[in-house]
C-alpha cells in the first residue's frame with residue numbers, strides 16, 4: 291500500500307482572513323494535482339473559514355488540548371477542532387515543545403484525545419543542533435517518538451503521519467542532507483514497523499520539515515522513506531506552496 295505524497299502547510303501564527311484567498315488558490319490548483327494529498331493547518335481562527343473554502347484540500351490544526359472539555363482557559367479540544375471542520379492535528383511541534391514545555395508524555399495524551407475525536411495525527415519530532423553535533427540525533431528522535439506515539443493504532447497508515455523536523459533547519463534556510471534524512475527516516479520506519487506492524491507501520495508517511503522550498507522539494511521528496519513535507523514559511527503564499535505540491539506530483543509520476 292503506497293499512499294500519495296502528503297504535502298502539509300503549517301501556517302503557524304500567521305494569517306488573518308485576508309489570507310483566505312491564498313487558501314482558495316491552493317484549493318483550486320490542488321484539484322489538478324490529484325497525485326498529491328494537500329493539506330493546510332491555519333491558525334485556529336481560520337480553521338472553519340478555510341474548511342468552508344476547501345473542496346480538495348484537508349484542513350487541520352496545529353495543536354489541541356489533551357482533555358475533551360473543562361476549565362482550561364484559552365485551550366481548544368480535539369472535539370472542537372473536529373466540529374470546526376478540522377480533519378487532522380499537528381502534535382508535538384518543536385515550537386510547542388520549546389515555547390510551552392510540552393513533554394513526550396503530554397504529546398502522547400494529545401494523540402489519544404485526537405484519536406477519540408476522530409482526527410488524523412501528524413506527530414512531530416526532531417533534534418537540536420547540539421544533539422546532532424554530539425552524534426545523538428537518532429537515539430534522541432527515536433526516544434521522543436517511542437513515548438509520543440500512541441501504543442497501538444489499527445489504522446496507523448491512514449490515521450498517522452510522522453514529521454521529522456530538525457530544529458536547526460526550521461526557518462533557517464538550512465536543510466538536512468538527503469543522506470541524513472534517509473538515515474533518520476529509516477530509523478523512524480523501523481520503529482513504526484515494530485509498533486504498528488509491517489503492513490500498517492510500513493505505510494505510515496514520514497514527512498520531512500525544515501526550510502522546504504520549491505527549489506529543494508524535489509530532491510527531498512525523492513529521498514528514501516520521505517512520504518511528504520511539512521512546510522512552514524513557504525506555505526504562506528499559494529505560489530511557493532504550489533511549487534512544492536508540483537514537485538510532489540512530479541516525484542509521484544516519475
Ligand SMILES: O=C(CO)COP(=O)(O)O
Pocket residue numbers: 300383455459460461462463499500501502520521522523524
Ligand atoms: O516548522 C516547520 C513546519 O512545521 C518548518 O518551517 P519552515 O518551512 O519555515 O522551515
